[in-house]
Amino acid sequence: MTIPHAVRLFPAIGVGIGFALLSSVNAQGTSEGVQEFDPLAFPGYVVGEVVVPVPSEVFSVLDKLGEPNWQQEIRDLDLPASSDRTQLSLLFGSVVAEGFVAVQAEDKQAVQDIGRKVISLSTSLGLKESVLPHAQSILDAADRSDWPTIRKEFDLTQKTVRDTMEQMKDSDLSQCVSLGGWLRGTASVTSVITKGFSADRAELLNQPMLVEHFLKSIKTMPDRTRDHRAIHKIDQGLQAIHNQMVSAVDGFTKPSVREISIVCEDLLKEIRARG
């Protein structure tokens, strides 16, 4: 039996306070019998692994709150030729996120174009072999307009690439894939919200934990990645986005959504910059 290797487990604050506390904090009861819980005083173990939502998780709520014109949200895929693996990883994440936008728009041609870009980027990253079956499934499913399968395969494609990168000890690049995807997904979300602002739609941007996760992952990247021009700018941009999120105590305003949108778009331009 293989014993899995330990990764990223952080004893929460309060470990060692004692077994008595451990049993009492489980679900602290108040006099009203309402269960309250303080994650900062959690005596057990915090699983450090953060699963970043795919863009379609947010898109599905936007669909319920109205009928966004997803076709308008699809962007031109004019990608730079690059051998820079950090840039390629960021591009890869953003292109997969573009795929989720194209699925939402049910645009067969856009999905096929994105599927081909996925193959091209994975080839440049040296990951063609692991990505090709998924990319082919995307192209085949696009022929059948099988949107659920395409959505699943985009999710699998991203996971496969990140897993492969981590196996190759390139966890910084794996984080870049997630970052590129989150930025592109958030740019689409802010674009839709800006076109038809409502408090319910804007609330979808309340994601400070994810931004903190990205900021933390940048801090732990090796110097060569952290000093990369795009990563440096993303770090600054994420700080600005985080400030907007934490200051939106009474909800996001239209200007604050626009601000997040501008930052995301600028960072995506940086990711797509040539040479």
Added chain:
Amino acid sequence: MKVLTTLRRIRCPKLISPWTLTAMALLVSPAFATVDDAHGFAMEAAMPYVEQGFIVREDYWNGEVKSGQQLMIRHQLFKGNEYAFWLGTAQEDVTFELKVYDEKGKAIEIDEKSDQMFHSVRVNPPKTGTYSVVFSLKSKKDKGVFWALAYGYR
């Protein structure tokens, strides 16, 4: 305290139908149980939900934990989606506990269902934000328990 909790990223079986996955999971002998099997059972738990329109995420959490040890996962949920969490194990005679708390530490209402090898929970987040999923698995005979937690949305 010796911690038996471990985590690892594993590859999801590719191009295998959910039925094959279930059959594989059911064939597993407890003596050779692994985190992969725990994920297989989590996916078995997901099946009826998929029929109801839930989209299963490919990413998931997994590992091995000391029996009864509490674990916490912080996760982003969006108001307007309904979520389902599926906690699977690879061992028999395990009892599950899973609760979801909002940012203020208030337990949110969940609809839960247990089976021998998995536990399913439905959640309608009242707000968009970070939620804490706190869970434990208690085994009657094993010191360590393999687990996997997957989720889906609709």
